[in-house]
Amino acid sequence: MHFPLRQVATAIVSIGALASLWYARAVYNTHTGTSFWLFWVAFALALGVWAAAIWFHWWRALPNAVRIPIGIVLCVALCGFGVSQAAIASHMRDEGDRNLDYIIVLGAQVHQGSPSLVLRYRLDRAAEYLRANPDTTCIVSGGQGPNEPYAEARGMADYLEHDAGIDASRIIEEPDSTTTVENLRNSRMIIDRASNTGSAGSAASEPSIGIVTNDFHVFRSLHIAHDQGYTDVHGIAAGSPRDMLLNNMVRESFAEAKYLIKR
Numbered sequence: 001m002h003f004p005l006r007q008v009a010t011a012i013v014s015i016g017a018l019a020s021l022w023y024a025r026a027v028y029n030t031h032t033g034t035s036f037w038l039f040w041v042a043f044a045l046a047l048g049v050w051a052a053a054i055w056f057h058w059w060r061a062l063p064n065a066v067r068i069p070i071g072i073v074l075c076v077a078l079c080g081f082g083v084s085q086a087a088i089a090s091h092m093r094d095e096g097d098r099n100l101d102y103i104i105v106l107g108a109q110v111h112q113g114s115p116s117l118v119l120r121y122r123l124d125r126a127a128e129y130l131r132a133n134p135d136t137t138c139i140v141s142g143g144q145g146p147n148e149p150y151a152e153a154r155g156m157a158d159y160l161e162h163d164a165g166i167d168a169s170r171i172i173e174e175p176d177s178t179t180t181v182e183n184l185r186n187s188r189m190i191i192d193r194a195s196n197t198g199s200a201g202s203a204a205s206e207p208s209i210g211i212v213t214n215d216f217h218v219f220r221s222l223h224i225a226h227d228q229g230y231t232d233v234h235g236i237a238a239g240s241p242r243d244m245l246l247n248n249m250v251r252e253s254f255a256e257a258k259y260l261i262k263r
Contacts, residue, residue, distance in 0.1 A: 009054050013050050013051040017044045017045075017048045020044035024037045024039075024044065027247050032109065032244075040247075084253040084257070085249060087219050088216055088219045088249060091222065092215035094218050094234065094237045096129070096235060100210045101137065101195070102139060103137075103236060104138075104187045104210070105126045105140045105141065106142070106213040107142015107143070108122065109145065110155035115156065117241060119152070123164065124164070124238070125236060126238075127164035127166055129210070129236060138160065138170055139173075140152075140156035140157050141183040145178065151175035151176075152175075156173075157173050172194075191207055207232065208232045208234070209233045209234070210233075213237070214240040215238065215239060218237050219252075219256070222235050223259070
């Protein structure tokens with residue numbers, strides 16, 4: 001790489017590192033309880049090393065036996081990341097069918113007296129759907145985390161009833177789950193008991209179910225639901241804070257990869 005081009009490339013990568021550090025601070029300052037801001041710190045450090053490698057010719061000094069495997073791994077990782085991002089984006093506008101038997105609202109952090117911003121998006125979308133479909137029953141699913149004053153399901157039910165005006169008789173609380181996998185498993189047990197269908201129930205008797213969650217989370221939620229035997233299941237995408245969309249989209253790719261490895 002000639003000196004002027006090397007200088008420009010180093011500057012661009014260095015700016016990317018600084019931008020990543022700035023974004024890490026922005027994510028940290030949201031005080032949402034997520035530790036994913038550390039990813040952006042690590043990414044900034046990686047970009048810093050890359051900038052140094054360009055400037056000091058470290059990459060060119062490596063033998064092909066090292067450069068080629070590293071290049072292959074990076075290409076595969078980038079392709080996998082791109083595929084996962086496309087899959088996530090493909091469900092970000094899901095609306096679900098009308099008149100579903102049940103909708104499941106997945107939990108997120110609650111504060112004393114109010115849901116978090118992310119959870120409020122989900123609850124407002126659920127309330128909108130319930131008003132438009134008066135025969136649908138709503139399951140609010142979420143347990144109590146270490147930094148929460150009560151179970152997420154309790155806070156969600158309170159919000160839907162008192163703030164959104166949804167009749168309490170249409171809301172079922174599932175207060176034990178701590179992960180999306182548990183949300184869907186425990187909610188499914190409630191539905192099976194109510195509708196007298198088991199996991200081996202016929203397709204004809206299968207209740208129709210919608211999953212209400214933030215737009216970036218719909219794809220993985222549906223993936224988990226299908227793995228758990230849901231057949232007539234639909235995504236209902238709620239909005240999300242636009243300034244945190246990049247963070248949430250990237251985090252979802254890692255969460256999906258983790259789920260694929262562990263399942």
